[in-house]
Amino acid sequence: MSWISIIPPLLAIAVVLWKREVISALLVALVASEFLLLLGSGDSLWMTFIHSTERVVDVAAQPGNMRILLFSLLIGALLAFIRDSGGVSATVSKLISTGVAKTSRRASGLTMFTGVAVFVESNLSVLTSGILARGLFDKFGMSRARLAYIIDSTSAPICILILLNGWGAFILALLSNYELPDSAVSILWGSVGFNFYAIITLLLVLYTVISGKVFGPMRATESSANSEQSTEELPVAPTKARFMLVPLFTLIGSMIGFMLWTGDGSLSQGSGSKSVLYATILSVLVSYVMAVMSGRYDTRQFVDLSFKGVGELVPLVTIVLLSLCLGASLKVLGTGAYVAGLVDSHLPVFAVVPMLFVAGAIMSFTTGTSWGTFAILIPIAVPLIGSTGLPPAFVISAVLGGGIFGDHCSPISDTTAVSALASGCDLLEHVRTQLPYALVAGVLTLLVYTALGLFFS
Secondary structure: OOHHHHHHHHHHHHHHHHHOOHHHHHHHHHHHHHHHHHOOOOOOHHHHHHHHHHHHHHHHHOHHHHHHHHHHHHHHHHHHHHHHOOHHHHHHHHHHHOOOOOOHHHHHHHHHHHHHHOOOOHHHHHHHHHHHHHHHHHHOOOOHHHHHHHHHHHHHHHHHHHOOOHHHHHHHHHHOOOOOOOOHHHHHHHHHHHOHHHHHHHHHHHHHHHHOOOOOHHHHHHHHHHHHHOOOOOOOOOOOOHHHHHHHHHHHHHHHHHHHHHOOOOOOOOOHHHHHHHHHHHHHHHHHHHHHHHOOOOHHHHHHHHHHHHHHHHHHHHHHHHHHHHHHHHHHHOHHHHHHOOOOOOOOHHHHHHHHHHHHHHHHHHHOOHHHHHHHHHHHHHHHHHHHOOOHHHHHHHHHHHHHHHHHHOOOOHHHHHHHHHHOOOHHHHHHHHHHHHHHHHHHHHHHHHHHHHHHO
16 A cells, blocks of 8 residues: 555544544544555445444454453453552552652652563553552652553563563564574564663653653643642542552462463463453452452442443543554554555665664554564564664664654554553543653654664664
């Protein structure tokens, strides 16, 4: 497809900016993409609605996608229990009284540390740190937008830097399909030092944590949070911290266990989508046992509470589903391939890596997926290694960093939606307040890649 393949994502972004509402934007983009696919297919254009519906059905029916949707809904049940049982309030009080999080700086630091420590899977990192920190951020008058930024900008960068997870296994599998000057493993680990976007992003998060300062739209959001929340008490009276900590540690521990189990003993080979779903189900079951044994709820009350929590997350889960559908439709339309075609061998050698970074960012931004960007751009980047003589790890790092950069900026990214879900922040508010930070890291990364491109060429 030609340039028209980028029309659907541009429509989505335009509708988001116009209506400030994501679900309608995703629907418009999905219908537009399916309409373009029908052009020249011989089918009636009136079938666009049918094809769009079937796209949703097909995407939802895929096992990996269904697991993501199920765990996103079940997390609502878990969040409702730990909140309404008084577990969150008790944990916040305990962390403050023991000095672990007695100041806003320590609360932010604990959030970042949790995101870094849970590097096994990006969704688990986001959920764990988001669930743990919600009450703390409210207590200290810090905005949910700041929380969403910290957990979103910690999870993916740390996963792409440590790589002892599904991310590393996926990228290693892509690299292993080609003849390379070095081993795929050495190139992958070598890319860590060149992945400047991930490094700079983590440094910006660390700066925010230590200094307590924010800039851009987040400053106004933070001022509003300070005025509204600083005088408020936690919504539920504290009971026992174990009502939050036991399900949370169950989630973390069983996630690691299921990753080892699904990977036949190898953490990096485990299935993230299976493990996070199984871990969430187990955590909800543990919550149920605790609720009934404590006498706070009977079975019917727990079920009612669970469905209340699930209902609260239906809008965000709908966004996740439509994001996945749009990504699948755009893949068939060829949006990613068209953007990737902007990078070719006619570029000056010094500009190859910066352009790979930009192409990865545009592709990830317009399609809402970093993993899909890796799958499309790595086959384009590998031949450039031989033709340009640039260090392989340097070239691959631009693809990885660009994919994360675009994903951080995109309002149609499922990862962005999950981060908003975990923090309890409005999706568009999260995108708007995180964007300046992502752009700063992106521009600095582009400058560094250009300088190193001149050096290596």
